[in-house]
Amino acid sequence: MGNPFPFVLADLRRSRAGALAIVLLVALAVGLGVAVSAQDRALREGSARAADRFDLLIGAPGSETQLVLSTVYLQPAAIELIDGAILADLAANPDVAEAAPIGFGDNWRGHPIVGTTAGFLAPGGASAPAEGRLFERIDEVVVGADVPLALGEEFEPAHGHVEMEDEEAHGFHQHVVGRMARQGTPWDRAIIAPIEAVWWVHSLPVGHALDEAALWPDGPHGEPALDLIPLGPPFDRAELPGVPAIVVTPASFAAAYQLRQEYRAADDTMAVFPAEVLVQLYALLGDVRDLVATISLLTQVLVIGAVLLAVLASLAQRRRLIGVLRALGASRPFVFATIWLNVALILTTGALLGLAVGYGGAFLVGRLFESRTALSLPIGLGVVELRLVLAIVLAGSVLAAIPAAFAYRGSVAQALRG
Known part of the structure; x- marks a missing residue:
């Protein structure tokens, strides 16, 4: 035994x-x-991992958590706007490597349309999207990996009519020109458009001085020449509307804390490191x-x-x-x-x-x-x-x-x- x-x-x-x-x-x-x-x-x-791309966020005073949830994780919420001139100040600041506005307020079949700059999608001259290219016109967009739109497709956003002062509304259609690689973040479900497009469909200034006569060659009742609207920086300070958030890439580690302190101490802004909010x-x-x-x-x-x-x-x-x-x-x-x-x-x-x-x-x-x-x-x-x-x-x-x-x-x- x-x-x-x-x-x-x-x-x-x-x-x-x-x-x-x-x-x-x-x-x-x-x-x-x-x-x-x-x-x-x-x-x-x-x-x-989802917050890696967002070094420093600047927004209106309020809830730091909500600012991070809305900007990084695209959770819908009403966020106060900050003065667009702050974007111009940041762009001119030598301590800032890049300042990208983030705009919300539109969607297509439940997929949020987020306005930003091409520089935010390809920071530091990074490679193009996994498919296609970055947007080069106000009516072009890049979609996330999970958006059911193919390259070349055309769609109309929920706010797809532009109201001009004392004039009728004009239809606004956007065209898919690129698809981002899968990131495993809520941005995979987003449609990323030029920030100018978000301002345009809400009948706001587009951050650049425009030649109205050239923009409307057939008069205010005709179709606008959208290819004449410039995209991205440099912006015209006098033509910048408010934005919900600005993603700042500091030029150095020390600059990051200096910028956070500066914009946190201001009465009309707050600055947060998303990593700290996550902690x-x-x-x-x-x-x-x-x-x-x-x-x-x-x-x-x-x-x-x-x-x-x-x-x-x-x-x-x-x-x-x-x-x-x-x-x-x-x-x-x-x-x-x-x-x-x-x-x-x-x-x-x-x-x-x-x-x-x-x-x-x-x-x-x-x-x-x-x-x-x-x-x-x-x-x-x-x-x-x-x-x-x-x-x-x-x-x-x-x-x-x-x-x-x-x-x-x-x-x-x-x-x-x-």
């Missing part, structure tokens, strides 16, 4: 229904902890995560305790088997190993299955979150989750010694009579 495994496997087959129930119970308890941990890490990594959000989410993690840990402790109590109770039913083993000459270590392996195998199987359950749960929640926000979450198992499962396995293995120690108590005669 040197190998206890045949006895353990035979016992598990005999009571397979009860063993399976315990394994599933352990798996669910462990899976909850694994899912919470993996989902929390994925949310942090995914949201931080604050993580702190708030961390309280909820810690609560759920604590509940998960308590659940795991209760489940392991319940398993051990169930095993102790089942020892009464196994007393005759244990008595037979002892009568056949089974040593104390053999009996101990038989019972210990029984409990340890159940807990270990449940913990490993819980690792898979937790990953699957986190993956499903991540896909649901992505379908609603377009923010891609990099779900994966890390050291924390593996350490959690290992801790459960080790704790269960140690606690399995309790029922194993009770198994050899009493005489052989008493065990056989049981």
Whole structure:
């Protein structure tokens, strides 16, 4: 009787229904902890990656969180505008490598149309979109990876009529000329247009002085010559309307903090590092995560305790088997190993299955979150989750010694009579 495994496997087959129930119970308890941990890490990594392109945001005084949510994650909200002259000041500031306006307020079939500059899409002379090219006219757009518009397609935005003063409305159609590579951010669902287009459809100045006679060659009732409207910087300070936000790329690390201090101290602006706002959000989410993690840990402790109590109770039913083993000459270590392996195998199987359950749960929640926000979450198992499962396995293995120690108590005669 040197190998206890045949006895353990035979016992598990005999009571397979009860063993399976315990394994599933352990798996669910462990899976909850694994899912919470993996989902929390994925949310942090995914949201931080989405904010990488936004070094410094400048907007009107108000909620820093809302400014970040609206600009970085394109969550719709009413945001106060800042004076367009601030954009001109930033463009002329030697501490600023790039200042890109961000404009909202229009959409096509639920896809937000975001106005900005070509420089924002290709910072520092970066490569063109994955397909096509960047916009070069006011009526051209670049679409995100998830926008169901093909290159060359024409569409009319929700606010596709331009009201000229004392004149009738003119239709405004936009043409898709490029598609951005997938970024795993809400911008994959966005239609990116020249900021001038957002101003144009809202009947605002377009940031440049225009030759009205050349723009309307057939008079105000004709079609405008849109190719004559210049795009991007340099802007005409006197022709700049308000903007919801400006994304600033500082010229240096020191310049970033200097600019933030300058525009935070002003009465009509606020400046935020999106990364700092995310840290604050993580702190708030961390309280909820810690609560759920604590509940998960308590659940795991209760489940392991319940398993051990169930095993102790089942020892009464196994007393005759244990008595037979002892009568056949089974040593104390053999009996101990038989019972210990029984409990340890159940807990270990449940913990490993819980690792898979937790990953699957986190993956499903991540896909649901992505379908609603377009923010891609990099779900994966890390050291924390593996350490959690290992801790459960080790704790269960140690606690399995309790029922194993009770198994050899009493005489052989008493065990056989049981």
